[in-house]
Amino acid sequence: MPVAVKREKQLSSRRRPETAQTAARSGPLTHRSLTGHEVLAVVLQVRDGELAVLLWQRAREPQSGRWSLPGGGLGEDEALRPSIQRQLAEKVDIRDLSHLEQLETKGEPDRYPGRRVIATTYLGLVPAHIDPQLPDDTQWHKVAALPPIAFDHATLLAAGASRLRSKLSYTNLGFALAPPTFTISELARYYRAALGHDVAPTNLQRILLRRGQIEPTGDAAPPGRSGGRPAALFRFRDRNLEITDPFAVFHPPGAP
Amino acid sequence: MPVAVKREKQLSSRRRPETAQTAARSGPLTHRSLTGHEVLAVVLQVRDGELAVLLWQRAREPQSGRWSLPGGGLGEDEALRPSIQRQLAEKVDIRDLSHLEQLETKGEPDRYPGRRVIATTYLGLVPAHIDPQLPDDTQWHKVAALPPIAFDHATLLAAGASRLRSKLSYTNLGFALAPPTFTISELARYYRAALGHDVAPTNLQRILLRRGQIEPTGDAAPPGRSGGRPAALFRFRDRNLEITDPFAVFHPPGAP
């Protein structure tokens, strides 16, 4: 696993995440009620041209050794979104997260062995230029080649990747994968990795320009070592989620 | 409110919903743990050419008199979807529901007064030809003219209506609004009501036909009292949710 090795070598090269109120944490839940509630996150990033997900390896039973989505028990008096942000702070600097949105909530009584745990899942995205420092038990894994996954987390992971693919098509969510500034062919590589199929840079540029998602910065990127015309740099106009292609059909009449 | 009056007049005209294990139900929750979990539903139907939602009026504090989404506490050892189906059975025959899908889960600690309640919301749809018998405290309300809504249910309701509008555009969700068989202008009326803007029958027919969503039954509808050429009848090919217009852009190359 070349990725894992590379991770560990760079271990202390970047800032330490502020791990705040993260005290006793023995399992996915910190409090003990009849029905527990946990919050999980599918954190995705394009790494080396492929979509990768953040996973940590369970050290204890149940399912010791298997890989699990980051997250954990919801604190009392803690809202869902702040909770997943707090828990992710144990793994990565949460300032690295360019996007965070809620996915499905699963409540099957037997989805977790022993006692009932309801899980609310979030989708988190990290832009490609960030390389967060990770704890020892945590690694990026290519979505195309996953290790054994704990509980029902494989389903949740698939749902997260699917949501990303959809939203890339009708929103400006590309901003969450790309660095602040990028060339069109770079951007096409991110889209390729996330969508899982080829993307023509020419068409991508025309589409995103007409929708007003991206704009040229005016500068040009330094040419690569293999030569070639220097690419123009672009940036996303808005780095918050917007629906830019409301719907394929059934527009209000008269509107474009 | 002419709709409400009409509702009560028809009260015992149809089958009684099977209200199964619905015993003690004093508030939105039946069990008492530190953090409660409730399940709510935004049940929508096109009624008299307008989108309507199923609401019941609270008889007790908190927020007595205000209108609330149907639902209630999650039972122990009960999964989320079966739970909302059970709770809806108190209001309507669940066989009337043509579609049911999960929406957002809200967990703000103060969203419910007194103690913490996490809510998972579902979107339910009832086809236009069904007129369920309702309990006394429950009524359909036009989404365009809502009564005072309890707690944060107005937000949840808006999210449900918005989800419906989106999915009408890129899935075959129309089947959940329409009766088993319908004419194109009828269908256009359902779409109009749900989308909130005009829909051209000609274009609607062409689009849904090309996507393979609908097919002619071969029969013609009886002509109306005002004359006119009898309309051909159509039906949805598949009455389960399918994505028929995968994405506006970024198809895999080569694929249609």
Next chain:
DNA sequence: GAGGTTTCCGTCTGCCAGGCGGAAACTCTT
């Protein structure tokens, strides 16, 4: 300077949504 590489830009093509108008098929009136 030549050849290779990468990006940029214009163009062609085919598909599709929106809109329009005439033809068809019915009811009601006189």
Next chain:
DNA sequence: AAGAGTTTCCGCCTGGCAGACGGAAACCTC
């Protein structure tokens, strides 16, 4: 029974857009 009114059906035109291609431009290395 003939005409007026109404509603649906069907073909056509138009503009916009995605996909694809190819040549020009701008950089590299040798």
